[in-house]
Amino acid sequence: MDNLANHETRVSDGRPADRHKMRLLFEKTDLARLISHLDLMRTLQRAFARAELPLAFSEGFNPHPYLSVARPLSVGIESRYELLDFGLSETVDPDALPARLNRVLPAGVRVRRAYLSSEGRKSFGDIAWAGYEIRLAWACPPPRAADGLRALFAGGPLPVLKKSKRGEQTVDIAPLVRQLTLTPEGEGRLRADAVLAAGVVSLNPAHLLEAVRRHAPELWPDRSAVLRVSLLDAEGALFV
Amino acid sequence: MTNRLEELLPTLRKPARYVGGEYNAVVKDKNAVELRVAFCFPDTYEIGMSHLGTRILYGLMNEMDFVWCERAFAPWTDMEATLRAERLPLWALESGDPLSAFDVLAFTLQYELSYTNVLNMLDLGGLPVRAADRDDAMPLVIAGGPCAFNPEPVADFIDLFVIGEGEEVTAELMELFRARKRGAWSKDETLRRAALLEGVYVPSLYTVSYLEDGAVAAVTPRPGAPARVTKRIVQDLDNAYFPVKPLVPNTEVVHDRIMLELFRGCIRGCRFCQAGFTTRPVRIRSAETLVRQGLASLAATGYEEISLTSLSTSDYRPLEGLCDALLDECRKRRVGLSLPSLRADSFSRALMERVQSVRKSGLTFAPEAGSARLRDVINKNLTEEDLMRACGTAFEGGWNHVKLYFMCGLPTETEEDLAGIADMAHKVYALGRATAGRARGVGVTVSTACFVPKPHTPFQWEAQDSVAAFAEKQAFLRARLRKQITFRWHAADTSFLEGALARGDRRVGAVVEAAWRGGCRLDGWSECFSPEAWSRAFASCGLSPDFYAARARAEDEVLPWAHISAGVDTAHLLRERARARDGAASPNCRESCLRCGASRLLAEGTRCDAGG
Numbered sequence: 057m058d059n060l061a062n063h064e065t066r067v068s069d070g071r072p073a074d075r076h077k078m079r080l081l082f083e084k085t086d087l088a089r090l091i092s093h094l095d096l097m098r099t100l101q102r103a104f105a106r107a108e109l110p111l112a113f114s115e116g117f118n119p120h121p122y123l124s125v126a127r128p129l130s131v132g133i134e135s136r137y138e139l140l141d142f143g144l145s146e147t148v149d150p151d152a153l154p155a156r157l158n159r160v161l162p163a164g165v166r167v168r169r170a171y172l173s174s175e176g177r178k179s180f181g182d183i184a185w186a187g188y189e190i191r192l193a194w195a196c197p198p199p200r201a202a203d204g205l206r207a208l209f210a211g212g213p214l215p216v217l218k219k220s221k222r223g224e225q226t227v228d229i230a231p232l233v234r235q236l237t238l239t240p241e242g243e244g245r246l247r248a249d250a251v252l253a254a255g256v257v258s259l260n261p262a263h264l265l266e267a268v269r270r271h272a273p274e275l276w277p278d279r280s281a282v283l284r285v286s287l288l289d290a291e292g293a294l295f296v
Numbered sequence: 297m298t299n300r301l302e303e304l305l306p307t308l309r310k311p312a313r314y315v316g317g318e319y320n321a322v323v324k325d326k327n328a329v330e331l332r333v334a335f336c337f338p339d340t341y342e343i344g345m346s347h348l349g350t351r352i353l354y355g356l357m358n359e360m361d362f363v364w365c366e367r368a369f370a371p372w373t374d375m376e377a378t379l380r381a382e383r384l385p386l387w388a389l390e391s392g393d394p395l396s397a398f399d400v401l402a403f404t405l406q407y408e409l410s411y412t413n414v415l416n417m418l419d420l421g422g423l424p425v426r427a428a429d430r431d432d433a434m435p436l437v438i439a440g441g442p443c444a445f446n447p448e449p450v451a452d453f454i455d456l457f458v459i460g461e462g463e464e465v466t467a468e469l470m471e472l473f474r475a476r477k478r479g480a481w482s483k484d485e486t487l488r489r490a491a492l493l494e495g496v497y498v499p500s501l502y503t504v505s506y507l508e509d510g511a512v513a514a515v516t517p518r519p520g521a522p523a524r525v526t527k528r529i530v531q532d533l534d535n536a537y538f539p540v541k542p543l544v545p546n547t548e549v550v551h552d553r554i555m556l557e558l559f560r561g562c563i564r565g566c567r568f569c570q571a572g573f574t575t576r577p578v579r580i581r582s583a584e585t586l587v588r589q590g591l592a593s594l595a596a597t598g599y600e601e602i603s604l605t606s607l608s609t610s611d612y613r614p615l616e617g618l619c620d621a622l623l624d625e626c627r628k629r630r631v632g633l634s635l636p637s638l639r640a641d642s643f644s645r646a647l648m649e650r651v652q653s654v655r656k657s658g659l660t661f662a663p664e665a666g667s668a669r670l671r672d673v674i675n676k677n678l679t680e681e682d683l684m685r686a687c688g689t690a691f692e693g694g695w696n697h698v699k700l701y702f703m704c705g706l707p708t709e710t711e712e713d714l715a716g717i718a719d720m721a722h723k724v725y726a727l728g729r730a731t732a733g734r735a736r737g738v739g740v741t742v743s744t745a746c747f748v749p750k751p752h753t754p755f756q757w758e759a760q761d762s763v764a765a766f767a768e769k770q771a772f773l774r775a776r777l778r779k780q781i782t783f784r785w786h787a788a789d790t791s792f793l794e795g796a797l798a799r800g801d802r803r804v805g806a807v808v809e810a811a812w813r814g815g816c817r818l819d820g821w822s823e824c825f826s827p828e829a830w831s832r833a834f835a836s837c838g839l840s841p842d843f844y845a846a847r848a849r850a851e852d853e854v855l856p857w858a859h860i861s862a863g864v865d866t867a868h869l870l871r872e873r874a875r876a877r878d879g880a881a882s883p884n885c886r887e888s889c890l891r892c893g894a895s896r897l898l899a900e901g902t903r904c905d906a907g908g
Contacts, residue, residue, distance in 0.1 A: 087315040087317045088317065088546075090306065090311040091312050091546045091547065094548075098548070099544075099546055101598070102319075102598030102600075105600075105629065106596070106598040108595075132306025132311075160319065160598070162318055162319045162544070162546055163317035164317060279303060
């Protein structure tokens, strides 16, 4: 997921007035992790319509709503920390928004907070890192798996093959991992708390696992599940 | 669904279609209902979720307190491979329970090329595909939909068919199935009782015998079963159940919009059109009801588009008023209005302005045939002037692209008729260039389908063209059309198989099973369709598709669907066939009632709404 900034749906004209620009913090968990980014945008747009919240539309021949999700997730990854920027064509009390939307959202999509994004709030371009909880499980746990993984990510360069629409390229992912903490969670299970690049250059958690497959195949887990827990700015502070 | 499958889902194509959880999906407590139904659509989620009938019956059954109706769809090939490799059963989306856990599996038969998917879904659900092999403890398998008007090719697999419209008889069947559970009736007893309901066909209660030449000799009912099963209809469409809280898929489907149903039946009587005969008599829904249903659906879904559906939307008398009433709300909500199935002879400036007032959709007209002579044969009742006027209005109104839909292989078709298709396309293109000027690019698409003679139509006795004949006609047309015209052509081999299955008899069931065992499924998808595998299946059963598709029937032949009545008299079909042979069009039902017989289906005191 390189150049994620390009995936954001932005329009240059017809932006809503500042007082109507809002930001939403929401979750996308359980079966909703299978909803793709494009489908999520449509799903959210319809939820706004059901909640009778009039989205601000762009002008022009083919008007579309001003709706932008920060750092779209890959299909299959859950998140407790998704941000949506949008505009309304009228003033709405932000505190009333979560309840209004949650009544009309499909299973697994839940709004946690809404706020006006007028007073000097940073734009999504200032997001630099994302926090993940990655759960790993082995049917036959390899000995000292945590130590092995710690060693793998503590050392030097970690070349991984990344596939994109423009072809394949080998990238050293080591500089894209800001933090990786491993905690045992019972027999054959580990939790990895990771902070990965999510700025102009970004790292999909799948590539962490790819690094394991490539450089320490004996530690390759039988099962893994990924949950995004935060978006952070360049200093590592929570991006809100 | 198992944890294992949940892990595999992200690796499959479009996984969101396999998990449910959509807005307006109905989830009930399975311990609090008496009857569990899985509505099975034998094609992909994207196709099935676009089908209005599925929305209606899903909503209708779930309105009943004692029923929980869920949904199941045909899995794509990657999902099927996963299910088989992991030995996991096909499940219903709402509960995740396997199909074998249900009381009733209800299939809708929309298209002949989905028959192998029915078998595949039963098998993936852990059930024997043949009705005779399913015992008292297994789900009853029922089916309905347009293909049930000739149920014979799938009669071996289905326990009972519903003929005609499902709203009323489905409710009656649910009551019967509940009584079965309470009374612990055997499957046989349940089917015997179901056969007494109007519009229910239990194939195991009928024996089919054959003549030496392979034609049907007789279809003989067992004592207690009716000699002829007549279709059911909704008597009062205006007060019939309509789902105003349809499911909103989380992933894009083919028709992802609100569908309002203006009327059933059709006044036109196009002789090739099965729906035009099997959905009679005409019954309309009032504009007031439609507006109410439209607004309620918008509020409950948040959809961006409303489609006004019927077999011929411009024949709805209060259409302009309906559009105006809906457009008020549509503009406020930025919702588009689309009007498929417009006839070229009624496409007016007034109508055009209404369709394009919010969003401009594509425009398709269906002359069906390239010459006035052949249009009279098929009773299309459309002149070239009508078409040119409609296209002119469209080009003047800002449309740049017009699609023209034709059929090849119609009865009595000659090379001249085919050449007429090209001539017509060229005239429309020239008109577009003249109207739109050079600044705007003008596009004309010619799309041709291969004619498939269908049961219960005046052409049910006709021979279908061979695949080779279709190919020749395609080549002729391709050579004839200038390169500025985009030419699309429906594959001849799938249309020919559709023809063989559409008019098949009960022996064709063995072919369907052999084809499925030979790997056929998702036959309607070109990337999955294997004509060779179907040829092998026919050969292995000692049958030929030509016998069913390419053979003209004598008018006194017992047709495999002779014991199924769509309410239209065979005498009417024969009269229309004779007029077709004479090249004579018939008036539409509004101009003059042709006494087709369908109004006998109406309760006393009501009449066919086609009348003037």
